[in-house]
Amino acid sequence: MRPDPTATVDDRVLYIISQLVPVQPSQIRAEQRLREDLGMDSVGSMELLSMLAEELDLDIGVEDITEVHTVGATIALAKTFLARKAG
Amino acid sequence: MLPRADDEVSGPIISQVRRFAARAIDARAIDRDAAIPREVLSGLAELGLFGLTLPEAFGGSGCSLATACGVIAELARFDRSVAVTLGLHLGLGTRGLTAFGTRAQHERYLPGLASGACLAAFAATESGAGSDLSTLQTNASDVGAGLRVNGEKIYVTNGGLAGLYTIAVATPGLGGSARGQSLLLIERGDPGLQVAPEEHKLGLRGSSTTGLVFDSMLLPHERVLGEASGGARELGIILSWGRTLMSAGCCGAARAALEKVASHLSTRRQFGRPLAALEVVREQVALLTARVFAMEALVDEVSRESEKALLVRSLAAKVFSSEGAWAIVDGAIQLHGGLGFIEDTGLALLLRDVRVTRIFEGANDVLLAHLGASELLQTSPPPRAALSEATASAALASAAAALASASPEALASPSAAALASASPEALASAAAGAEALAQQVDALQKSLQARFRIGVFRQPRWLHRLGAACVWREAIDAALRRARASGRADEVAQVSLLTQAARAAVSTLSAEPPPRELYDLCLRESLPRPEGR
Ligand SMILES: Cc1cc2nc3c(=O)[nH]c(=O)nc-3n(C[C@H](O)[C@H](O)[C@H](O)COP(=O)(O)OP(=O)(O)OC[C@H]3O[C@@H](n4cnc5c(N)ncnc54)[C@H](O)[C@@H]3O)c2cc1C
Numbered sequence: 195m196r197p198d199p200t201a202t203v204d205d206r207v208l209y210i211i212s213q214l215v216p217v218q219p220s221q222i223r224a225e226q227r228l229r230e231d232l233g234m235d236s237v238g239s240m241e242l243l244s245m246l247a248e249e250l251d252l253d254i255g256v257e258d259i260t261e262v263h264t265v266g267a268t269i270a271l272a273k274t275f276l277a278r279k280a281g
Numbered sequence: 282m283l284p285r286a287d288d289e290v291s292g293p294i295i296s297q298v299r300r301f302a303a304r305a306i307d308a309r310a311i312d313r314d315a316a317i318p319r320e321v322l323s324g325l326a327e328l329g330l331f332g333l334t335l336p337e338a339f340g341g342s343g344c345s346l347a348t349a350c351g352v353i354a355e356l357a358r359f360d361r362s363v364a365v366t367l368g369l370h371l372g373l374g375t376r377g378l379t380a381f382g383t384r385a386q387h388e389r390y391l392p393g394l395a396s397g398a399c400l401a402a403f404a405a406t407e408s409g410a411g412s413d414l415s416t417l418q419t420n421a422s423d424v425g426a427g428l429r430v431n432g433e434k435i436y437v438t439n440g441g442l443a444g445l446y447t448i449a450v451a452t453p454g455l456g457g458s459a460r461g462q463s464l465l466l467i468e469r470g471d472p473g474l475q476v477a478p479e480e481h482k483l484g485l486r487g488s489s490t491t492g493l494v495f496d497s498m499l500l501p502h503e504r505v506l507g508e509a510s511g512g513a514r515e516l517g518i519i520l521s522w523g524r525t526l527m528s529a530g531c532c533g534a535a536r537a538a539l540e541k542v543a544s545h546l547s548t549r550r551q552f553g554r555p556l557a558a559l560e561v562v563r564e565q566v567a568l569l570t571a572r573v574f575a576m577e578a579l580v581d582e583v584s585r586e587s588e589k590a591l592l593v594r595s596l597a598a599k600v601f602s603s604e605g606a607w608a609i610v611d612g613a614i615q616l617h618g619g620l621g622f623i624e625d626t627g628l629a630l631l632l633r634d635v636r637v638t639r640i641f642e643g644a645n646d647v648l649l650a651h652l653g654a655s656e657l658l659q660t661s662p663p664p665r666a667a668l669s670e671a672t673a674s675a676a677l678a679s680a681a682a683a684l685a686s687a688s689p690e691a692l693a694s695p696s697a698a699a700l701a702s703a704s705p706e707a708l709a710s711a712a713a714g715a716e717a718l719a720q721q722v723d724a725l726q727k728s729l730q731a732r733f734r735i736g737v738f739r740q741p742r743w744l745h746r747l748g749a750a751c752v753w754r755e756a757i758d759a760a761l762r763r764a765r766a767s768g769r770a771d772e773v774a775q776v777s778l779l780t781q782a783a784r785a786a787v788s789t790l791s792a793e794p795p796p797r798e799l800y801d802l803c804l805r806e807s808l809p810r811p812e813g814r
Contacts, residue, residue, distance in 0.1 A: 216416075217460065226459060230510060233415045233460040235517075237654040240738040247735045254735040256657050 203250070203276065207269045210245045214238060224266035236261060239268075246272055252279060283354045283532050283577040290344065291351040294333075298355045301328060308360035311487035312630050315479070317363055325367060326397025334371050335379060339391035346522060346591075347584040350529035354577075357533025358540075361634035362487030364530045369438045369488075370394070372523035374401025377447045377464055381507030381515055386466065390445055399444035403523070404434035404493055405516065412647045414516070417462060419495060420451040428452075428505070430465065430473070430498040436641075440491030441479055444469045447519070448493070452510055461510025464519075465500060473498030484633030518588060521595040524642045528580045528598040531606035534635050535573045538606075538613035541628060542566060545617055562616065568782065569612050571775035575756045576602045578763035593659075596652045596748075597755040600645045603638035610635050650741050653748035656726060657737060703773035708765060711773050714780035715761045718787060722750045725791045746790040753783040 197205045208219040215232045228234040234242065239262060246268070247254045252275040262268045305324050311317055325331060334349045335341025349371050357364035375394055378386060378401075393399035410416045419432025434448060445468060452463040467474055477492030507515045546557040546566065556562050583591065583598040610631045614621030621628045639645045703711075725747055729737050737743065757780050764772035801810055 215460065221459070229513060230461060231459045233462065233513060235415075235513065236658060237651060237738065238415075240654065240658065240735070244735045244738040248739075256730045256735055256737060259735065261658075 203272050204269055206249060207246065207265070207272055210249055211242060211265065211268075213245070214242055222265055224264070224269065226265045227263055228265065228268070229263070232265075239263075242268065243271070247275075250276060252276065283351055283529060283581045291348040294344070294348060295351045295355050297328060298330070298352050299358075301325075302356055302359035302363075306356075306359045306363055308362075308627065308630060309624070311360055311362050312633075315481075315486040317366060317487045321363060322366075322397065325363075329395075330367055331370055331397035331400070332395030335375060335391055335395040336387070339387055340395035341391065345585070346525060347581060350526060350580060350584040353526050354529040354533035354536070354580075357530040358537040360487065361530060361534055361631070362485050364533060365485055365488045365527075366400075366439060366442070368526040368530055369403065369523070370401045372526040373403035373519055374439065374443070374445075374447065376522040377403075377506055377515060377519045378445075378466070380518060381464070383503075385503065386506065390466070394445065400439050400442045402437050402439035402443035402446045403448075403519070404437045404440070404446055405449040406436050407433060408435055412644055414449065414462075415513075417449060417451045419448070420453070421455070421463065421465060421500070422452070423455060423502075424499070426499065427502060428465070428500045430467075430495045430500055432495050434493040434495075436480070437491055437493055438641075439489050440476055440493060441489035446493065447506060448495075449512055449516055452512070455505075456509030456511070458510035462512035462516070463509050464506040464512045464515055466504045466506050467493075467495075467498075467500070471498060471500065482637075484630070484636055517592055520642065521588075521591040524595040524599040525580065525584050525591065527638060527642045528576075528595070528602040529584070531602035531635065531638055532573070532577045532580050534631050535576060535602075535606040535609040538610045538628060538631055539569060539573050541626065542569065542613045542616050545620070556616070565612060565616065567775070567778055569609050571760075571779040572605050572609060574763070574772060574775045575760035575779055576605045579756045579759040582759045582762065593652065593655045594755065596643075596648045596655070597752045599642060600648055600652070600748075601752050601756045603635070603645060606635045607632075607639060646745065649748035649752070650744040651748065652751055653744035653746065654738060656747055656751050657730070657744075701770045702768045703764070703770040707770065707773045707777070708768075711761055711764065711776040711780065714777055714784070715757045718757055718780055718784050719754050721784060721787045721791065722747075722754045725750055725787070728791075742794065746794075750787045750790045753787055757783050 197209050205219070208222045211217070211222055211232065212219045215234060217232065222232070226232055228239045228242070229236075240259070243254060243259060243262070246252065250272060252272070254275055259271075262271055301324055305321055311321075329342055330352060332341035333344050333352060334346065335343070337343040353364050353368045353371075356367060378390060378394075382390075390399070394401055405414055405417075407418055409418055417432075419430070419434060421428040421430045430450065432450065437446070440446075445466060448465050448467055449462055450465055452461050453459060455461060455463060469476075473496045475494040475496065477494065480490040482490060543566075546562065547555060549556045552559075557566075580598050580602055583594045586594050610628060614628045614632060617626060617628060620626055624630065729740070729743055729747060733740055733743070757776065760772075760776045760779065764776045804810075
């Protein structure tokens with residue numbers, strides 16, 4: 195089920211990942227690698243960041259990103275951009 | 282030609298292949314019988330071609346991908362089924378084993394593969410997993426005594442001939458990966474393997490295409506090829522080799538069609554003149570000639586790339602050469618008139634054979650979107666000198682005028698006039714055109730980044746357009762480098778001419794397409810938009 199806007203960033207990221215790969219949010223863990231563990235290629239991981247930007251209303255440019263390799267790194271990136279937005 | 286005939290390593294091998302093919306290959310008989318005669322396969326083996334790219338330590342010749350591409354292009358001039366059979370063996374069939382195999386795997390399989398006693402095949406596609414290979418259902422699980430494999434593969438080239446199959450399977454849990462994929466080596470005689478009957482196809486009828494069924498097979502752990510659950514990365518590397526070899530085959534087919542055009546047009550007379558004297562015909566042939574030149578330049582250049590660069594550049598080579606081969610064979614049929622439609626000419630077979638190349642080794646539309654995304658991911662594109670639009674256009678126009686006034690012979694065959702050196706002005710104008718094209722592509726990319734930000738990765742139709750623009754840029758750049766190296770006037774003129782077409786194409790690609798809603802409305806009755814992503 196789609197988490198509501200008050201859900202934690204972690205939950206919202208896990209939900210978005212579950213939209214891209216056939217894995218339940220409850221089975222996704224921070225240390226999992228996007229490619230080897232979740233079967234996402236580099237373009238898939240950009241699609242993930244793109245969905246994240248839309249879902250969390252973040253202004254992320256293509257030039258801002260470096261490739262993220264794990265679920266944890268994706269969550270951290272989302273938090274960085276949220277903090278930038280807040281202040 | 283691909284590579285150039287004077288290439289020290291490839292030249293003699295390609296000459297040998299040409300002599301053999303001219304003597305032993307009968308394309309129409311292969312098409313009619315839907316099989317390659319044993320003598321042809323054993324002839325290829327005697328020439329050492331099945332071991333061409335395999336390591337010398339195991340009976341191969343250790344030649345480069347570029348040399349293999351030269352051989353495949355040459356074979357494809359005579360028959361595409363033969364080229365595909367060998368190309369698949371050298372590319373998708375054995376690349377994984379050579380690159381990722383263990384010493385024991387090499388010792389067990391490579392000698393037979395190099396001698397041609399054993400052919401190789403590769404199976405990734407399934408009925409539910411074609412363009413999207415992330416959803417493989419064929420799976421292997423560790424049951425202690427080995428790996429239990431279940432599932433089915435479809436459309437396996439060399440499926441009916443091969444003694445060794447590299448297959449891609451889902452291996453959840455293997456190597457600690459939740460959704461990993463792995464490559465496995467399957468032997469023809471393994472219990473539980475069934476090879477399905479041959480498919481009946483539009484073209485490539487002499488090339489074997491079958492399904493494979495894995496019915497609760499138990500494989501020893503040593504059959505994992507490369508890293509357990511590292512299959513997705515390895516697959517990318519293998520596919521990039523396969524695509525490049527397949528692209529070389531497209532160059533050979535296109536070259537064969539062009540040769541037929543030249544010989545037909547120089548003898549066929551209508552309206553009291555040879556067709557080769559008609560202006561519209563000449564324009565068409567010049568464009569086809571330029572396109573084949575660019576295809577050969579791009580594929581040859583890409584085949585010399587590092588493993589990493591090949592991953593992306595092979596996409597452009599594949600799309601450009603397969604779309605080009607289709608257009609060139611189609612154009613050749615048109616220029617033959619009714620004769621082109623008759624099987625005796627050989628063009629009908631070329632057309633049927635070439636059709637699938639826009640689909641297999643990755644459907645072109647899928648690859649274009651991938652290429653567009655890869656372009657956006659590239660952090661540092663190569664620097665280019667700035668050049669104004671006006672200079673480029675004026676230079677292009679003068680080069681095109683020079684080509685239009687060239688003699689008919691210069692277009693049909695490399696005569697003395699065509700071989701003459703290009704003037705510095707012609708070279709500069711070709712370079713200016715290529716530069717202007719690169720700037721157009723760059724502008725498209727920048728505008729997409731500014732407009733969509735990271736959201737550009739969820740704009741498949743723009744990724745597709747950007748990919749198509751990149752293909753043109755890659756092709757023109759490679760053609761320019763080749764023409765510059767030769768200094769030949771005809772080649773430089775071909776680059777200029779094709780650049781005009783490329784620039785027009787990229788302008789169209791950069792224009793705002795009609796809104797999605799318009800397409801939806803067109804399809805409201807016939808194909809309503811499905812729910813979901
Ligand atoms: C003669 C032959 C030999 C083959 N040999 C081999 C082999 O040796 N080994 C092997 O593993 N496979 C092989 N294949 C399979 C081949 O690689 C696949 O057919 C190909 O990758 C396309 O997959 P699909 O057929 O499932 O098409 P689908 O994935 O069903 O796609 C159908 C069409 O939909 C469109 N499309 C799909 N996705 C997108 C997208 N994202 N964007 C835009 N358009 C899209 C494209 O037009 C595409 O052609 C072979 C196929 C043939 C016909």
